[in-house]
Amino acid sequence: MRRNPSSYPLTWHLMDILEAVFSKIWPKGGGLWNPYLMLSPAILLIGLLVLGLGYIGDISLRTLDTSTFLFSEEWSLTNYERALTEPFIRSVIWRSILGATIVTMITLLLAFPYTYVMVRTRSAFLRKFLLIALFLPFFIGQVVRAYGWLIILGKQGIVNDILGLVGIEPLRMLFNYPSVLFGLVQYMFPFAVLMLAPALTAIPEEIEAASESLGASWVETMLHVVLPMAKPGLIGAGLVVLTLSLTDFAMPAILGGGTQDFVANAIYDQFFRTSDQGFGSSLAVILIVIGSLLVWVIFMLVGAGTLALGAKDK
Amino acid sequence: MTFDKQIKRRNLLKTTALLGIAGAAGSMAPSLLKAAPAKPKEIIIRAWGGPWVEALKAGVSDPFTAKTGIQVRHDLTEDNEIQPKVWAAVAQKRTPPIHINWDTTTNATKSALRGVCEDLSDLPNLKGTTDLAKPVGVDGYPIVNTYGYVYVLAYRPSAFPSGPPESYHDLLDPKFKGRLAFYNDGIGFHFPAQVAGGGKLDGIPSNMKPCWDFVSKIKAQEPLLGEDPDFVTWFQNGEIDAACTISTNALGAKRNGVDIAWTIPKEGAKFDTDGLWIPRGHSEGDLYWCKEYINQALSKESQQIWLDGLGLPGVIPGLQPPPGLAGDPSYPTKPADFDRLIRISGKIQVENESEWFSKFKAIMQG
Numbered sequence: 001m002r003r004n005p006s007s008y009p010l011t012w013h014l015m016d017i018l019e020a021v022f023s024k025i026w027p028k029g030g031g032l033w034n035p036y037l038m039l040s041p042a043i044l045l046i047g048l049l050v051l052g053l054g055y056i057g058d059i060s061l062r063t064l065d066t067s068t069f070l071f072s073e074e075w076s077l078t079n080y081e082r083a084l085t086e087p088f089i090r091s092v093i094w095r096s097i098l099g100a101t102i103v104t105m106i107t108l109l110l111a112f113p114y115t116y117v118m119v120r121t122r123s124a125f126l127r128k129f130l131l132i133a134l135f136l137p138f139f140i141g142q143v144v145r146a147y148g149w150l151i152i153l154g155k156q157g158i159v160n161d162i163l164g165l166v167g168i169e170p171l172r173m174l175f176n177y178p179s180v181l182f183g184l185v186q187y188m189f190p191f192a193v194l195m196l197a198p199a200l201t202a203i204p205e206e207i208e209a210a211s212e213s214l215g216a217s218w219v220e221t222m223l224h225v226v227l228p229m230a231k232p233g234l235i236g237a238g239l240v241v242l243t244l245s246l247t248d249f250a251m252p253a254i255l256g257g258g259t260q261d262f263v264a265n266a267i268y269d270q271f272f273r274t275s276d277q278g279f280g281s282s283l284a285v286i287l288i289v290i291g292s293l294l295v296w297v298i299f300m301l302v303g304a305g306t307l308a309l310g311a312k313d314k
Numbered sequence: 315m316t317f318d319k320q321i322k323r324r325n326l327l328k329t330t331a332l333l334g335i336a337g338a339a340g341s342m343a344p345s346l347l348k349a350a351p352a353k354p355k356e357i358i359i360r361a362w363g364g365p366w367v368e369a370l371k372a373g374v375s376d377p378f379t380a381k382t383g384i385q386v387r388h389d390l391t392e393d394n395e396i397q398p399k400v401w402a403a404v405a406q407k408r409t410p411p412i413h414i415n416w417d418t419t420t421n422a423t424k425s426a427l428r429g430v431c432e433d434l435s436d437l438p439n440l441k442g443t444t445d446l447a448k449p450v451g452v453d454g455y456p457i458v459n460t461y462g463y464v465y466v467l468a469y470r471p472s473a474f475p476s477g478p479p480e481s482y483h484d485l486l487d488p489k490f491k492g493r494l495a496f497y498n499d500g501i502g503f504h505f506p507a508q509v510a511g512g513g514k515l516d517g518i519p520s521n522m523k524p525c526w527d528f529v530s531k532i533k534a535q536e537p538l539l540g541e542d543p544d545f546v547t548w549f550q551n552g553e554i555d556a557a558c559t560i561s562t563n564a565l566g567a568k569r570n571g572v573d574i575a576w577t578i579p580k581e582g583a584k585f586d587t588d589g590l591w592i593p594r595g596h597s598e599g600d601l602y603w604c605k606e607y608i609n610q611a612l613s614k615e616s617q618q619i620w621l622d623g624l625g626l627p628g629v630i631p632g633l634q635p636p637p638g639l640a641g642d643p644s645y646p647t648k649p650a651d652f653d654r655l656i657r658i659s660g661k662i663q664v665e666n667e668s669e670w671f672s673k674f675k676a677i678m679q680g
Contacts, residue, residue, distance in 0.1 A: 066427075066664060066665040066666075066668075067427065067665065068427055068428060068429075069424045069425075069427050069428040069664075070428060086672065086676075087676055088672050088673075088675055088676035088679070089672075091676070091679065091680070092679075154551070154553075155551065155552075155553045156551045156552065156553065172492055175538060175539075257498075257538060257539055257540065258498030258538075258539030258540060258675075258678070259498075259539055259678060259679050260679065261675065261679060269499070269671065270668075271398065272392075272394040272395055272397070272398070273394055273499065273671065274667060274668035274671060275394075275397060275398075275424050276668055277398065279668075
C-alpha cells in the first residue's frame with residue numbers, strides 16, 4: 001500500500017524541495033550528473049579547505065624579511081629546515097606527539113569501563129547519572145574547564161586547602177606536563193565515551209552470556225569477546241582523541257603555564273607574536289603531516305574502526 | 315562715486331575683520347578649522363581592555379567626542395591579533411578594520427617597516443612633545459609614541475625583609491624557588507639578564523650568550539611564566555615573591571590592596587613605549603579625523619587624564635605625576651631618571667625578537 005506523503009521523513013521532503021528548485025533552475029536536468037551535483041556543497045566545503053591549505057603551503061615556502069616584514073617572492077625550504085633543526089621546535093613537536101599518545105591511551109582506558117557500565121547497567125538512575133556526568137562538562141567550553149582546574153589545583157586552590165588541613169604544605173600541581181595531560185584526558189573523555197557507546201551497544205548481551213555459559217570467566221569474556229568486538233569503536237575513539245590532543249592549544253597554554261607548549265601554541269606565537277606567518281605555516285603543515293601520518297599508520301595497522309562508516313575492514 | 319567708495323571700504327573692512335577672526339580661531343584650533351572634511355559617524359580605536367581602555371576613554375576619546383561630535387568605538391581585539399587583519403586589508407586595498415591602533419611601539423614598528431602606516435609628522439601637537447614621542451629606528455613619524463613604561467622588578471616586601479632586591483642575582487636565593495615570575499617569552503628580561511650575566515648592552519644582538527647563561531640560572535629557580543593578568547593574580551594569591559613585569563601591573567595590584575613594591579635593580583630595566591598609528595587605506599576624510607584624534611591624545615589635558623589612569627609618564631613636558639609616583643623609578647621624567655633604564659631600538663628588537671623568544675622558551679621549556 002502506498003504511504004501517505006505526509007508520513008514521509010523530513011529529509012525526504014527536503015530532497016523534494018531541492019529537486020523542485022533544481023528543476024526550475026535547470027529544467028533539462030543533469031541526468032547522470034545529478035548525484036555529483038548533490039555532492040557539490042560538500043565539494044565546495046572541502047574545496048575551501050584545500051584552498052586554505054594551498055595558501056598555507058604557499059606561504060610556508062616564503063621567508064620573512066625582518067627589515068621590511070614582507071615575504072620573499074621566491075620559494076625555499078628555509079622555514080622547514082629551521083623547524084626541523086631548531087631544538088626548541090623539535091622538543092615541542094616531540095612533546096605534542098608523546099602527549100597525544102599518552103592522552104589517547106589513558107582516555108581509552110578510562111572511557112571503556114565507563115561506557116560499558118553506561119550501556120549495560122539495568123539501573124535507569126545510574127545510566128542517567130553517568131550520562132549527566134558525561135554531558136555536563138561537555139557543554140562547558142574547554143577554556144572555562146581549564147580555568148576551573150586552575151581554581152581546583154592552584155596553590156591557593158581547593159585541593160591545597162584540603163591538604164593544608166592535614167598539615168601538608170601547598171604543592172604546585174599545575175604548570176607542568178602531567179597537568180596538561182590531565183586536563184586533556186578530562187577534556188577528551190566525553191568524546192571517547194560518545195564514540196565507544198554505539199560500538200558497545202551493538203554487541204548483543206547474549207553473546208557475553210553465551211561466552212560465560214561456555215565456561216569463560218567474566219574477565220576472559222571481556223578480553224576475548226567484548227574487547228575484540230569493540231575494536232572498531234576503540235579505534236574510532238582513539239583516532240578522534242589522538243588528533244584532537246595533537247592539535248590542542250588551550251590546555252597546554254593554560255595548564256602548562258607557558259612551559260609546556262604544543263605545536264599549536266608555537267604556531268600561534270609565530271603568527272601573532274613574531275608576525276612570521278611563513279614559519280608558522282611551515283609548522284602548521286608539519287602538524288598536518290604528522291597527524292595524517294599517524295592516522296594513516298593506524299588505518300594500515302588496524303583499520304578505520306567506526307570511522308569507516310560501515311565499510312568492511314580489510 | 316563716494317557711495318561706491320564707502321561700500322568698497324565697508325566691504326574691505328568686513329572682509330578684513332572676517333579674515334582676522336578666522337585667523338585667530340585657526341591659531342587656537344589649528345587643524346580643526348582648516349577645511350575640515352565631512353565627519354564620519356564614528357571612528358574605531360583598537361585598545362587594551364579593563365583600566366587601559368577606561369583611561370583612554372576618559373582622557374582622549376570622550377574629550378574628542380565632545381569636541382567633534384564623532385563617536386569613538388573601542389575594539390578590544392589583542393594588538394598582535396589585529397595586526398595580520400590590518401596587514402591583509404592594506405595588501406588587498408580594503409578599508410582596514412580599525413581606524414587607529416593603540417599598539418606597543420615594537421609591534422607597531424613591524425607595521426611601519428612594512429609600510430602600512432600613515433605619516434603623522436604633520437600633527438600640530440607634535441611640536442610640544444619630548445623626544446620620547448619619536449619612534450627609534452624608523453624614519454619620520456609612522457607611529458607616535460604616547461608614553462613610556464618600565465619593566466620593573468616587582469616584589470613582595472615581606473619576602474625581602476632586609477630591603478628591596480638590589481640585583482637579579484638576589485633572586486637566585488633557593489628560598490625563591492618556584493616563587494618568581496616572568497613573561498612567557500622573556501620580554502622585559504632579556505636586556506637586564508644580559509647585564510646580570512656579565513655581558514654588555516653593546517652585545518645586543520650579536521653576543522647574547524651572557525643573557526642566556528643567566529636565564530639558565532633563573533630557570534633552575536622554576537619560575538612561573540605568564541602574561542600581564544597572571545602577574546596580578548599571582549601576587550594577589552601570594553603565589554610569587556618577585557616578578558619582572560610592566561610597572562602598570564604592579565601599580566594595578568597595589569591599587570587592589572596587594573602588598574607590593576617595585577624597584578630597578580642594578581642591572582637596569584627595560585624601558586619601552588606604546589604609541590598610536592593609523593593604517594593606510596582610509597578615506598581622506600577619515601584620515602583627517604583620525605589625525606585629529608591622535609593630536610588630541612598629544613594635548614596636555616588628555617595626556618594628564620589618560621596617563622593618570624595608567625600611572626605612566628607621557629610625552630608632554632610638565633605633566634603632574636599621579637599620587638605616589640613622583641620620583642618613582644617607574645615614572646622617569648628627568649634625564650637622570652633614564653640612566654638605569656635600557657632602551658633598545660625598535661628595529662633591533664623586531665629583527666631579533668623571534669630568535670630571542672625561541673631561545674628563552676627553549677631554555678625555560680627544556
